[in-house]
Amino acid sequence: MANSGFSYAGVQSYAGAASYAGAASYAGAASYTGGFSKEGYDGQPYNPLLVQGLGASREELLAGLSPAERSALQDLQQRLGPMPAFDPADHLMRANGIEVRAALLHFELLTQLRFGSKPITGHSGEHWAELQAASGPKGALKPLLRVSRPSQEFLLAHLQRVQALAPLRDSRTAEVLTQVAPPIAYFASVLNLQSGRHAKTTELLKVALQFSYAVCMRFKQALAVPRPSAFTAQIQPMIEVPMHPSFPAGHALEAHVSATLLGALAEAPGRPDDNAVQKQLLRRLATRISENRIVAGVHFPVDCEVGRLMGDALAAYLLAACEPVRRWRGASYDGLKLDLAGAGTRDFSAKGQAFEDEHGRGAPGWLPGPDLPMLQKLWSLARAEWV
CATH class of the missing domain: 1.20.5 (Single alpha-helices involved in coiled-coils or other helix-helix interfaces)
Structure with missing residues (x-):
């Protein structure tokens, strides 16, 4: 399965040709080390x-x-004039290619974060994994995400829910296989997002996904929760099992970041509630993408639950960084306090919920975003594609 087009390490995957590290990605054919870097003025390879x-x-x-x-x-x-001002955000688009812009934006975002862990009182060997993020013009660090993992007993009980969704595999096969790679096409279908008209939107979304991917992988590494198939041979996943831990679910986290970010971009100026139904559809889509990972046998429901929570918090932070009028607040998920009694029958439906005013413009307890001029520049260009 490793060389299959639809495997996790294959052509349509995170590590494959259509992925972040693949032939059509930042490190692939469209990058300095890939095919485009070898093209001449005529679009053909150098000779x-x-x-x-x-x-x-x-x-x-x-x-x-x-x-x-x-x-x-x-x-x-x-007539070119004097040298530009130091570190001009306006030169982000004119002076750099898309790969360089992506690197600059990722650096701008990741340098606002600090990751660490703290022991949980009364639980020997258990820790909180905590991400702090810069807030406001002075960049004061505030808690953005704080997560502890569930107990092994809870995960064993959760295996019942993974097995209960296995009969859906036949009906969900097309979705599972085409959602291995970042499923941007599904969101594009809801929003009528077109590559020609929404190039900056797509670029912004990819930056947000790569940022979310990095954050998610750091939590996975720290929390070290095995995949469902590591506990029993009854799961037998329908796709290749990813070579990293299970908790939190990256697809859930990234899908909810995508839903929130795209819903905000598509808002009418001054009327954020006009596309409430569209936002609800995006939310339901994100939840279904998450559930499909459980159906496939590669995630526990609790992975997707915490992935949704983390995705919502990261999306709020990203939006606050893009628009100074917005605010963010952190999220906490205590896996050790989950109710073991309901683990096997927990309702994890694909219905989702409509967005409320989750970004709390001016609400008490919500924090201002960091000052990220390059990200704000790309946001303004992407926003203009929808106004």
């Missing part, structure tokens, strides 16, 4: 004939210029 041809053409063009014409070219250079 000695093209290099020689460009050199010969330059010599011939310049040889035919008079002194006055050469002086005119110098004047053209001088």
